[in-house]
Amino acid sequence: xxxxxxxxxxxxxxxxxxxxxxxxxxxxxxxxxxxxxxxxxxxxxxxxxxxxxxxxxxxxxxxxxxxxxxxxxxxxxxxxxxxxxxxxxxxxxxxxxxxxxxxxxxxxxxxxxxxxxxxxxxxxxxxxxxxxxxxxxxxxxxxxxxxxxxxxxxxxxxxxxxxxxxxxxxxxxxxxxxxxxxxxxxxxxxxxxxxxxxxxxxxxxxxxxxxxxxxxxxxxxxxxxxxxxxxxxxxxxxxxx
Amino acid sequence: xxxxxxxxxxxxxxxxxxxxxxxxxxxxxxxxxxxxxxxxxxxxxxxxxxxxxxxxxxxxxxxxxxxxxxxxxxxxxxxxxxxxxxxxxxxxxxxxxxxxxxxxxxxxxxxxxxxxxxxxxxxxxxxxxxxxxxxxxxxxxxxxxxxxxxxxxxxxxxxxxxxxxxxxxxxxxxxxxxxxxxxxxxxxxxxxxxxxxxxxxxxxxxxxxxxxxxxxxxxxxxxxxxxxxxxxxxxxxxxxxxxxxxxxxxxxxxxxxxxxxxxxxxxxxxxxxxxxxxx
Numbered sequence: 001x002x003x004x005x006x007x008x009x010x011x012x013x014x015x016x017x018x019x020x021x022x023x024x025x026x027x028x029x030x031x032x033x034x035x036x037x038x039x040x041x042x043x044x045x046x047x048x049x050x051x052x053x054x055x056x057x058x059x060x061x062x063x064x065x066x067x068x069x070x071x072x073x074x075x076x077x078x079x080x081x082x083x084x085x086x087x088x089x090x091x092x093x094x095x096x097x098x099x100x101x102x103x104x105x106x107x108x109x110x111x112x113x114x115x116x117x118x119x120x121x122x123x124x125x126x127x128x129x130x131x132x133x134x135x136x137x138x139x140x141x142x143x144x145x146x147x148x149x150x151x152x153x154x155x156x157x158x159x160x161x162x163x164x165x166x167x168x169x170x171x172x173x174x175x176x177x178x179x180x181x182x183x184x185x186x187x188x189x190x191x192x193x194x195x196x197x198x199x200x201x202x203x204x205x206x207x208x209x210x211x212x213x214x215x216x217x218x219x220x221x222x223x224x225x226x227x228x229x230x231x232x233x234x235x236x237x238x239x240x241x
Numbered sequence: 242x243x244x245x246x247x248x249x250x251x252x253x254x255x256x257x258x259x260x261x262x263x264x265x266x267x268x269x270x271x272x273x274x275x276x277x278x279x280x281x282x283x284x285x286x287x288x289x290x291x292x293x294x295x296x297x298x299x300x301x302x303x304x305x306x307x308x309x310x311x312x313x314x315x316x317x318x319x320x321x322x323x324x325x326x327x328x329x330x331x332x333x334x335x336x337x338x339x340x341x342x343x344x345x346x347x348x349x350x351x352x353x354x355x356x357x358x359x360x361x362x363x364x365x366x367x368x369x370x371x372x373x374x375x376x377x378x379x380x381x382x383x384x385x386x387x388x389x390x391x392x393x394x395x396x397x398x399x400x401x402x403x404x405x406x407x408x409x410x411x412x413x414x415x416x417x418x419x420x421x422x423x424x425x426x427x428x429x430x431x432x433x434x435x436x437x438x439x440x441x442x443x444x445x446x447x448x449x450x451x452x453x454x455x456x457x458x459x460x461x462x463x464x465x466x467x468x469x470x471x472x473x474x475x476x477x478x479x480x481x482x483x484x485x486x487x488x489x490x491x492x493x494x495x496x497x498x499x500x501x502x503x504x505x506x507x508x509x510x511x512x513x514x515x516x517x518x519x520x
Contacts, residue, residue, distance in 0.1 A: 006247065
């Protein structure tokens with residue numbers, strides 16, 4: 001479904017993504033692992049067209065989405081992204097945060113958007129918070145709402161950029177449970193994460209990045225248990241210690 | 242450093258350059274059309290010749306210029322003096338209103354009444370009250386020069402506005418900043434001075450300078466108590482010649498000082514954004 005070939009991103013003299021190739025099939029859950037600065041976040045930002053790319057192609061099915069002539073809004077309607085810092089709209093209630101996109105972008109009626117939002121909120125155990133405002137919620141609750149807000153747009157591809165990194169260890173589980181649930185429901189997901197245990201459980205494929213290149217990839221059993229590359233081994237040793 | 246760039250990428254970059262050129266062309270075309278239509282609309286109005294002679298006469302502009310320029314110097318001096326006084330008064334009032342000290346209660350009440358009353362009363366009224374009322378008190382120590390009476394009137398009026406702007410800025414600084422300052426062992430006053438006020442003033446710089454722009458214009462109100470500032474000088478010329486060009490000339494003087502200040506405010510805002518985002 002998603003095919004990345006030769007993707008390059010440069011900041012000044014610093015090559016952040018170095019002719020990167022990656023294919024993601026429909027329904028696949030891909031976890032990006034790697035140290036800070038390895039290019040995980042930049043890759044996700046390029047996929048959502050938040051950063052102009054410096055070379056290479058990003059294709060969603062057969063459409064080259066990093067064509068500068070493309071309708072960016074139409075592409076983003078198919079791709080959802082959730083960031084580390086929740087980024088809920090503080091002036092809107094939880095329900096309005098979730099229904100805004102479907103109503104204004106997809107043209108769903110108010111009543112239907114509301115029903116769908118309440119259903120999704122119930123799935124993540126937050127139906128009682130529908131009328132609360134983001135600042136009244138815990139970080140974990142806010143991040144669950146942010147996930148639901150992205151999912152309410154029924155994206156074909158969901159990008160998650162270290163969605164648990166800003167959370168208290170006690171709250172990480174509740175957010176990952178939502179991601180696990182989405183993955184089980186067949187959602188195609190590309191996520192950058194530091195949660196190796198979670199990646200082992202949920203990912204179909206682990207992609208290990210270093211210096212803007214993929215140094216190793218494969219099913220978790222292979223990459224996490226028998227890492228071939230020295231950099232992967234060092235990284236895992238540090239993170240599993 | 243050179244990279245091998247694919248042919249497709251060169252196409253993309255060429256497309257982006259074309260887009261940029263198109264945006265510039267559209268901006269220029271739209272500007273020419275809109276401004277051209279505005280000018281054409283005014284110039285082709287039936288009364289335009291008459292208006293041009295009465296309001297935009299080059300001859301009268303030249304004749305009125307020296308007197309107005311002299312008088313405008315007074316506006317500048319007033320403005321510079323009042324700006325400093327306003328900042329001092331406003332800061333004092335704002336701080337008194339936010340400091341949680343019971344001993345300051347009477348001053349807090351006074352400060353609240355002051356901001357409420359002087360923001361509610363038209364500036365012209367304050368000018369008249371101070372300009373004619375203060376001297377009539379016959380108290381020793383009250384200045385009798387019109388310059389200082391005018392300066393006091395404008396300070397009273399603008400001090401109230403600026404105090405509220407500063408107070409809004411102080412209140413908008415997040416409570417954790419107070420807590421962090423106090424946690425370092427700084428006292429209340431030290432926290433206010435070194436942590437909270439610097440952030441507050443940066444945040445309210447645009448509305449603050451907005452008030453100063455407004456103050457520059459309002460120095461013209463002091464013509465009401467007989468100060469011969471730019472507007473007064475222009476009115477004198479107009480009364481003698483029945484031509485309004487002098488008023489427009491005075492207007493240009495005011496614009497000449499307010500526009501640079503407005504651009505300066507824009508620049509401050511952009512700089513603050515850049516600094517905080519680290520770019």
